Amino acid sequence: MKRHCAADLRFPRVMIQTLGCAKNAVDSETLAGLLKQGGFEYVSRDADADIVVVNTCGFIDDAKVESIQVILEAIRWKQARKGRRVYAMGCLTQRDGPEIKEEIPELDGVFGIGEWSSMLAALGANPLSLAGSGNVTLYSGKAGPGSAYLRISDGCSHACAFCAIPQMRGLYRSEPMEKLIEEARLLARTGVRELLIIGQETTSYGVDLYRKRMLVDLCNRLSDINGIEWIRILYAHPPSAPPKFMSELARVPKLAPYIDFPIEHASDKMLKLMNRKTSASKMQDSIAAFRDNRNDVCVRTTVLVGFPGEDETDFEDLYEFMEKVKFERAGVFTYSPQSGTTGAELRDHVEEGVALDRLDRLMKLQKSICLERNKELVGAVIPVIVERNVRDISWGRSEWDAPDIDALVRVRGQLAPGLIHQVKVTGAAAYQLDAVPEHPDGTERSIACEAFALPVLRH
DSSP states (O other): OOSOHHHHHSOOEEEEEEOSSHHHHHHHHHHHHHHHHTTOEEOSOGGGOSEEEEEEOOSSHHHHHHHHHHHHHHHHHHHTSTTOEEEEEEHHHHHHHHHHHHHOTTOSEEOOTTOHHHHHHHHTOOHHHHTTOSSSOOSEEEEETTEEEEEOEEOOOOOOTTOOHHHHHOSOEEOOHHHHHHHHHHHHHTTOOEEEEESSOSTTTTTTTTSSOOHHHHHHHHHTSTTOOEEEEOOOOGGGOOHHHHHHHHTOTTEEEEEEOOOBOOOHHHHHHTTOOOOHHHHHHHHHHHHHHOTTOEEEEEEEEOOTTOOHHHHHHHHHHHHHHOOSEEEEEEOOOOTTSGGGGOOSOOOHHHHHHHHHHHHHHHHHHHHHHHHTTTTOEEEEEEEEEETTEEEEEETTOOTTTSOEEEEESOOOTTSEEEEEEEEEETTEEEEEESSTTOOOOOOOTTTSOOOOOOO
């Protein structure tokens, strides 16, 4: 007689493997919350799982390749033991679902973005029992101890020539402000100190619901929530961020001195080809407006090299712009054509070797800028949110650093994760600071960013 019948009756254990950006992380958190409410057990290792869900990314070619590789690895995991199941969801399946089903028939199901009811039914939950529940987080996702993503919108109504996001996530849709405030209050009660504001682009928040940009109003209300100390803006859209708007945003009381401002390029010819609806001078004015009101800020950017039509003069315009503006943080990518976009139809392609050389030149420039900035911080006392302890070292992030994409701070000694501590910078590299606790006796202090801003640096 079998002695494990109780195990046969339990809900499956599910692991979700998330690829891509923070928006995907929020989708995974949403699914995890729904499954947990439905009685499923969420696990972090495939060795403990009965079901693996791969949340795919399809933004660039490398992301698509990685998503397929992870799906195939999950299929091999499935085949190693009878009864295991593998599902795929996310941006890549939203766009290429039928092709993926045909090419990888071993998948037990393929779902697009937000198809929660269908996914829950496939996994064995009763979607009707979860309908209308107000207890599931739908807007936030974990970003580390003390930090959470707050997704204020989804989709995008812009038509940038290199981007397929509108095809995958639809047109721009803002979340109602009251729901976001309620969500943020819940996060604060659970110990969240830092809110990372995300969306496909955040600066247009409210234009569909309220007929005007409401990001500043939202952030001002978030600043009133007890416990929230840093509000960090990611995924700003330069054409939607004129100087007046940037000045108002910089004055938000609890705004971390940071904004993610992806310029993509700085040649006006290339900006027109990319359908960015802005110019280098307009972007420079917006950056100046943000910095003038918060002189200690970090402006992060993303640039794209190798887009069709980019010649050496265009690249030099970009290089000189970055050299002049001196972004505190930057990421550089080479262009890869996305089906269904206008960029994929353009000719005058840039050779891969040329694009890679341009990427290398920009990253060398950016590394030197980061090193210069960080060296100026040596001896300063700065706030750091601690994420983890490894032996006698604490690893965290400064106000200038978002999770996963920016630099780290290595602090001697063990400080409590999830809290914001004051530390004194003792050493600097391009992408890392070394520090010691300002209060070595272990006194815990959680501080608001407006009281302890990073020192003003030269521009």
